[in-house]
Amino acid sequence: MKFCKKYEEYLRGQEKKLKLPGFQFKRLKKILKNCSRDFQSQHRHGDGDCSSVAVQSCPDHCSVCDGTFFPFLLKEMSGIVGCFNQRAQELLELHLASGFRKYLLWFKGKLERKLESDHSVLIQEGNELVNYAMMNAIAVRKILKKYDKIHYSKQGQTFKSKAQSNHVEILQSPWLSELIAFHINLKETKHKSERISSAFEKCSLAITDGSPSLTCELFDSVKLDIDLTCSICLDTVFDPVSLACGHIFCYMCACSAASVTIVNGLKSANPKAKCPLCREAGVYEGAIHLEELSILLHRSCPEYWEKRLQTERAERVQQAKEHWESMSRAFMGV
Structure with missing residues (x-):
């Protein structure tokens, strides 16, 4: 199954759980298709058939890419990482809250479940959030790979660097590090009997020659190594x-x-x-x-x-x- 269809199925499945936004894959692919078509139409030779023209790289300053594709992708990435950060922060606040702080969170409306926090619910939501982060990280990688394939360029990778500088790269989120630490901690506490997602089986705190790092190998070759x-x-x-x-x-x-x-x-x-x-x-x-x-x-x-x-x-x-x-x-x- 192509990742696009897998991703769309994933979004439909999580709508009833987290209700978080996702990428509009079809719209992004349509923009890329229009870009390729527009560029080819500008390079037809006389009355020649378009099919006889090889697909070429769009110009450095493409109105479709610069004015539509990248701004739209950046906006979607910003919305996704913003919602992820907010939900992860709320979940970890509930987990760490005690006494008056827990009542204050309940009063603010953040504690929708029972005041006595159900750790199985928190753990499951944490699993879903990390899976959400991984799926969207893979989605960005696939989208930019598609862009570079169509345009015979490395502009997609350049955009990824820009996204990192704008703090909308979800794998850079400190809340992802916190969620991973949250699940590792649960393995060592009284809640270790709770069901932990298999996604976290390869997550650990590694100490090599006195230097610690948070390491995690997740699906589709996504790896994190945080010094x-x-x-x-x-x-x-x-x-x-x-x-x-x-x-x-x-x-x-x-x-x-x-x-x-x-x-x-x-x-x-x-x-x-x-x-x-x-x-x-x-x-x-x-x-x-x-x-x-x-x-x-x-x-x-x-x-x-x-x-x-x-x-x-x-x-x-x-x-x-x-x-x-x-x-x-x-x-x-x-």
Whole structure:
């Protein structure tokens, strides 16, 4: 079965479950077909038959591709990754919520199921979300491969780089990393008897020569290998946060890179502050605390975690003390 039909069947099947958007494969293929037809019509020789003209690459600045295909694809990718992030965030909030926080989520309408969270429901929804991410990642790959095949070009791959810089590449989503960590954690807890999707059987936290990484081999040769070494302190990320660009750092290291204190937090960072790795600006305000990943690393590296905790606790106390002393002097007009 061609992937297009398989994908359409998948979308119909998940409409009753997640009700998340998908790619309009038929419309995208129709745009590509029109592009090819328009280009061929411009290169007919006299009254010759169109079939005698070999399919050629469209020009570098094609009105169909530049004005229709890529903008439409980018819009759909943005909608898909936005909905995925929102649903994954809500699911993990429910999983980690307790006490008053759980009641607050219920009051806000996020807790549609029973107040006593049914972990089997959460696990199943997590499975569906990861499958959704994988299916859409494969869909993008197939669409861009089709584009390059028709146009004899590498513009599809160039577009993929643009999508990554716009943060609409679903495999780069920090919430996907969180969902994978969520399922690995469940294997080690009291909920390990719950049915875990076979998609996560090859997901694990690998530590090679002291360097940790989150690895996952999923269907159709989709592989993830997320390095969990902080590029600032060059150690395993502690209290990890993901910046808007997708790069993961220790929370205190990220605060240091943004020239802010832990008291003020990353949201107080200058909008012009750049990621230490990719040098993209404005990535600190939307930083995400990776709580499931933090739990996983704490469980997997207990000695390192406790040692780092003691070190950072002293630093946090010192920063808090300096902050309040500064505030007091400012209040007293000193």
